[in-house]
Amino acid sequence: MTCLEKYVELLKSNNLKITHQRLEILKYLDAHRTHPTADVIYSELKKKNPALSKTTIYNALETLQKNNLVQNLTICGSEQRYDFKDYMHHHFLCKNCGEIIDIEIACPNLDKMLKHGHKVEEVHGYFKGICKECLREKKGAKK
Numbered sequence: 001m002t003c004l005e006k007y008v009e010l011l012k013s014n015n016l017k018i019t020h021q022r023l024e025i026l027k028y029l030d031a032h033r034t035h036p037t038a039d040v041i042y043s044e045l046k047k048k049n050p051a052l053s054k055t056t057i058y059n060a061l062e063t064l065q066k067n068n069l070v071q072n073l074t075i076c077g078s079e080q081r082y083d084f085k086d087y088m089h090h091h092f093l094c095k096n097c098g099e100i101i102d103i104e105i106a107c108p109n110l111d112k113m114l115k116h117g118h119k120v121e122e123v124h125g126y127f128k129g130i131c132k133e134c135l136r137e138k139k140g141a142k143k
C-alpha cells in the first residue's frame with residue numbers, strides 16, 4: 001500500500017471525490033500533529049504546488065471537517081487550528097510558546113453518551129498551562 005492509498009480509502013469510504021488537494025491535506029495533517037492553521041497548511045502545500053489557491057485549501061478543509069476526517073480546534077480563541085481526526089483526544093495548550101499537545105485520556109462522559117445511544121462525533125477537552133519545556137527554561141533563567 002502506498003502512503004497515499006490510506007487517504008484515498010478514507011475519502012472513498014466517506015463518498016468524497018478524490019482530489020489532489022484533499023489527499024495532500026490529509027497526508028500533511030497526518031504527518032504533522034502540530035495542529036497547524038489553514039494558512040500554515042496552505043503555505044506548506046504551496047511549496048510543492050505553486051499554483052495552489054488559498055480558497056481551494058479552505059474549501060477542502062471545510063469538506064474534510066464536515067465529513068469528520070479533520071477536526072478544528074478553537075483552543076486558541078479566534079484562531080482555528082486543524083487536526084487529523086483518527087481517534088478522539090484532548091488538547092493541551094501552552095500559554096507561553098503556543099504549542100498544542102495531544103492528550104490521550106479516555107473521557108468517562110463519552111462512554112455514558114454512547115450507552116445512551118447517542119452518536120458522538122466530536123469530543124473536545126482543552127487544557128491550558130505551561131508546557132514542560134517552557135517550565136524548564138523558566139527555571140534555568142532564574143538561576
Ligand SMILES: [Zn+2]
Pocket residue numbers: 094095096097098099130131132133134
Ligand atoms: Zn511551552
Ligand SMILES: [Zn+2]
Pocket residue numbers: 035083089090091101102
Ligand atoms: Zn490533536
